[in-house]
Amino acid sequence: MRAPMRVLAGLLLGLAALAPGAVRADDTTATPRYTEWQSSGTSKDLQAFVAKLKAMVDEADKAKAADPVFIQDLRDLIASASATTTTTPAALPTVRLFYDNFSDGNFTSNPVWKVTAGQWSVDILGSNTGMKSTIIPPGQTSSQNVKLNDVLGAILQPQTSQGTTGATYASIYTAVKITNVFKLSLQLLSKEKFGRLDIGPYQGSAGNTAYRVTYFPNGNPGLALQRVTPQGQTTLASYNQVLPLEGDKLHLIELLRDGAGTMTVSVDGKALVTAKDTTITKPFDGLLMINSGGRYVIRSVQIDGTN
Numbered sequence: 001m002r003a004p005m006r007v008l009a010g011l012l013l014g015l016a017a018l019a020p021g022a023v024r025a026d027d028t029t030a031t032p033r034y035t036e037w038q039s040s041g042t043s044k045d046l047q048a049f050v051a052k053l054k055a056m057v058d059e060a061d062k063a064k065a066a067d068p069v070f071i072q073d074l075r076d077l078i079a080s081a082s083a084t085t086t087t088t089p090a091a092l093p094t095v096r097l098f099y100d101n102f103s104d105g106n107f108t109s110n111p112v113w114k115v116t117a118g119q120w121s122v123d124i125l126g127s128n129t130g131m132k133s134t135i136i137p138p139g140q141t142s143s144q145n146v147k148l149n150d151v152l153g154a155i156l157q158p159q160t161s162q163g164t165t166g167a168t169y170a171s172i173y174t175a176v177k178i179t180n181v182f183k184l185s186l187q188l189l190s191k192e193k194f195g196r197l198d199i200g201p202y203q204g205s206a207g208n209t210a211y212r213v214t215y216f217p218n219g220n221p222g223l224a225l226q227r228v229t230p231q232g233q234t235t236l237a238s239y240n241q242v243l244p245l246e247g248d249k250l251h252l253i254e255l256l257r258d259g260a261g262t263m264t265v266s267v268d269g270k271a272l273v274t275a276k277d278t279t280i281t282k283p284f285d286g287l288l289m290i291n292s293g294g295r296y297v298i299r300s301v302q303i304d305g306t307n
Helices: 002-018 044-062 068-085 149-155
Strands: 095-100 114-117 120-123 130-135 170-178 182-190 197-203 209-215 223-229 232-239 251-257 262-267 270-276 284-291 294-305
Touching: 044 068, 095 170, 130 170, 130 284, 170 294, 182 197, 182 209, 197 251, 197 294, 209 251, 223 262, 223 270, 232 270, 284 294
Parallel strands: none
Antiparallel strands: 095 294, 114 170, 120 130, 130 294, 170 284, 182 251, 182 294, 197 209, 197 284, 209 223, 223 232, 251 262, 262 270
16 A cells, blocks of 8 residues: 555655645644645646546545545545646637728728728828718618618629718728637727717628627617628627717727637727627638718728637
């Protein structure tokens, strides 16, 4: 019975060396004899060490080579260490995939944006620089009821029948490969207290599979996170308050999706909407923006992803 205990003692010494909170043998204070083991959670050697320790504890328990209370303490410690070492953080975007601040005065090259409805322009003078779009339908003060699915087809079919004066929406997109794990960052000025702005990545040439951040100026909810598929539109979560972004102040809207499918919409660094959805698993083919009411200035767009 001594051999298992000698090996077990050696393993415990190794365990003590890995534990920053371990108690020294010559410590004369009243510190508890055992403390919780804190590991980095990423070492394969540590996982192998825990497995070997568990085998030795089982052997010592079977041979009744140690006090049962001591054996149980070891089992609890092994369980805690195993839970820590097997936890893997969800992947996060680390690589820039796309950026445009419209400082070149256009959206037609480097990178290329394509207008499929309404009118978009770029202004590089004054305080409201960026890409602009204005939609104010005659006799209408809100466009919150516009169905997103009705305009997604605009990606493939430019709406030449819409005049710039009576247009009910304006849409623009850029084709860029976006990984399933991504972060979309958009600097925005909003000028009218009505309407709706949809922004998000899409899949396929028709663009009818997508995730979308929807902003409702002066509306309640003020912000929504939506999933769009050929079967329809689903609201995953929303910020059920008015979100006052109108005025001359620049605001940052961000949509983050991690490797576990958790999505967070933040405004000016504050998380307002969170939801988890794993329905859409493939990479995206581009970014689409739809103005169905309001006056907006897009100062810059950045997309980060993974390799």
